[in-house]
Amino acid sequence: MKSLIVIMGVSGVGKTTVGRALATGKGWPFIEGDDHHPAANIQKMKSGIPLDDADRLPWVASILDYVTTLEDDVAVLACSALTPVVQEALRSTNARRVIYCCLVADAPTLSRRMQTRSHFMPPALLTSQLDALSAPEDALKFDAHQAVETLVGEIESALEGLY
Numbered sequence: 001m002k003s004l005i006v007i008m009g010v011s012g013v014g015k016t017t018v019g020r021a022l023a024t025g026k027g028w029p030f031i032e033g034d035d036h037h038p039a040a041n042i043q044k045m046k047s048g049i050p051l052d053d054a055d056r057l058p059w060v061a062s063i064l065d066y067v068t069t070l071e072d073d074v075a076v077l078a079c080s081a082l083t084p085v086v087q088e089a090l091r092s093t094n095a096r097r098v099i100y101c102c103l104v105a106d107a108p109t110l111s112r113r114m115q116t117r118s119h120f121m122p123p124a125l126l127t128s129q130l131d132a133l134s135a136p137e138d139a140l141k142f143d144a145h146q147a148v149e150t151l152v153g154e155i156e157s158a159l160e161g162l163y
Contacts, residue, residue: 003074003163004067004096007155008081009103010129012113013144014151018103019078021152029072033079036062050128053085060089067096074163082132099162100139101155109145 005028007019016032023030037059041051067075081087081100091098105113110126135141140158142151 002072002096004090004098005074005076005159005163006081006090006098006100007076007078007103008100008135008139009105009144010080010082010110010133011126012110013103013105014113014148015078015080015103017148018144018151018155019076021148022155023076025152026074026076026156029070029075031063031066031075031077031079033059033063033077036066038062045125048125050125050132053083056083056086057089060086064090080129082129082134084134084136087136097163099159100136101158102135102139102141103144103151104141105144 005019005022007015007022009015016034019032020030022028041055041059044051044055063077063079067077075096079086079090081090087098087100107126107130110130140155142154142158144151146154
């Protein structure tokens with residue numbers, strides 16, 4: 001069965017950096033979830049308004065439409081996947097086994113990271129993301145305070161035999 005490895009977590013936790021490094025190292029395609037947000041979602045976030053699940057569903061549909069075009073057996077997706085609604089949408093409408101890898105860091109670290117990058121998600125929305133985060137019970141969890149190389153190595157080890 002084909003697999004989709006979802007590197008999930010709140011903004012600033014390193015989903016893109018870690019996901020891209022994992023995908024590159026393994027020769028798998030990498031999908032940046034942010035590239036699939038409708039313009040209305042981006043504008044809402046830029047305005048400091050948190051997304052709700054109704055906003056997130058068209059985003060997930062766009063991601064899944066793209067994933068269905070991939071022929072590779074394994075793909076890596078950087079996607080917040082904060083809520084059970086999003087997580088189940090990714091699982092239930094996808095012909096791939098979905099494996100969640102949740103990156104976790106403390107709020108001061110996340111805030112510091114968010115303030116040093118250029119991204120449409122303002123640091124003011126961090127609290128709403130932390131409040132919304134509900135990792136699936138079967139998610140593999142990783143400490144995002146570590147170096148990228150260390151995280152990727154831990155994820156690769158945890159994924160052995162799962163995809």
